[in-house]
Amino acid sequence: MKPALPLHTHPVFIIGAGGIVNSAHLPAYQLAGFDVQGIFDLSPEKAAATAASFQIPQVFTSLEQMIQTAPPNVIYDVAVPGSALIAVLQQLPPGARMLLQKPMGEDLEEAEQILSITRTKKMLAAVNFQLRYAPYILAAKELINQGSIGTLNDIEINVNVYTPWHLWDFLFTAERVEILYHSIHYVDLVRHLLGNPVAVFAKTVKHPAMAQLASVRSNIIMDYGDFVRANIITHHCHNFGTAQQHSYIKLEGDKGAIKIDFGALINYPHGVADTFQYTVTxxxxxxxxxxxxxxxxxxxHAFIGSMAQVMLAAGQGGLPDNSVEDCIYTMACVEAAYIASKQGGVPLRNFSNTI
Structure with missing residues (x-):
């Protein structure tokens, strides 16, 4: 399955030359035929190496130089940590069009600042919650939209893998890790399929083997009332080989079901093959x-869809599917999950006088 693509592409300038740009953004843009014309990174060496690997013609020495050189129809791919987004947005010109790397800030307060800046400067801004556009999600949505599995009433996302968090140095000083940098994709996907929940329940915890990191395991329940279940369960410390590792998305309706085993997280970064199974009664x-x-x-491949949404909106008007106006609610769900985790459940001591 392929995402909707623009009839006419726009030149792309990339801000950031980190691992995800090299392993996902640029390979995706090459597959889609998107024209990447320039790159800037705080490390000139990284920018130059990335440009050489992907035949990017311009390497800028500063963000200011990039902005001054930008053609009027450019789209900025702002691939920087969430903590750096506000500073970059403050420098980009009014009316700029961009794809922002997730998360949309480090917390909801920063996300609201980002939303305010984009509104004030009349920017066209989207967030790179690219799981929405993974080929297997597009295939699942087609079955759902056709009515093949009936009305969706159950979503379960279950991840039991070993994630080498040491590959991302900045996470060791981050106050939030698992939900903000990983499960946020699943929270966004559930929202994409079901809309906004009524409430969010959650507990996110650390692991003895990764005690220097913030939480790396999470249970999240997104509340859609009495007839819909939406559960996200993640465990990133299953360091006992791959035999019992799994990562799946299960969607159930009243007429059928879909189970997607997505292999990107198993034996990361090498991964294993995905499988897509479905049944219809x-x-x-x-x-x-x-x-x-x-x-x-x-x-x-999912990264094609994120950028394509910005190009489609730039060419046709309106908002991209992944606009900051929509994704602010994903950030609100994430904030709710952290608050719920901190507040905790009902203590058993409340019943000490009755049992």
Missing amino acids: NENGHTEWKTLPVGGSWFP
Whole structure:
């Protein structure tokens, strides 16, 4: 499955030359035929190396130089940490069009500042919650939109893997890790499929083997009332080989179900193959699981859709599907999860006088 693509592409300038730019953004843009014309990074060596690897014609020595050189129809790919987004937005010109790396700031307060800046400067801004556009999610949405599995009433996302967090040095000083930098994708996906929840319950915890990091395991329940279940369970410290590792997205309706085993997180960064299975109950009440071949994966193919949304909006008007106006609610859900985790559940001591 492929995302909607613009008839006419726009030149892209990339701010940041980190690992995700090299492993996902640029490979995706090459696949899509997007024209990356320039790059800037605080490390000139990183920018030069990335430019050489991907044949990017211009390497800028400063953000100011990039802005002065930018063609009028440029789209900025702002691939910097969430903590740096506000500073970059303050420098970009009014009316600029951009794709912001997730998360949309380090917390909801920063996300609200980002939203305010983009509104004040009349910017066209989207957030790179790219799981929405992974080929297997597009395939699932097609089945759902066709009515094949009926009305969606159950979403379960379950991840049990070993994640080498040491690959990202900045996380060791981050106050928030698992939900903000990983499960945020699943929170956004649930919102994308079901809309905004009524409330969020959560508990996110550390692990003895990774005590120097903030929480690396999470349970999140997104509340959609009495007839819809939306659960996210993540455990990133299963360091016992890959035999019992898994990462899946299960979607159930009243007529059928979809199960996506996504392999990007298993034996990271090498990954394993994805599988897409679905079943539809026939008129006799019989169900049979079938496998649907789906070309492409989360990395790098989903990154095509994120940028394509900005290009489509720039060319046709309106807001991209992943606009900051929409994604602010993903950040609100994340904030709610952290607050819920801190507040905790109902203490058993409340019942000490009755049992």
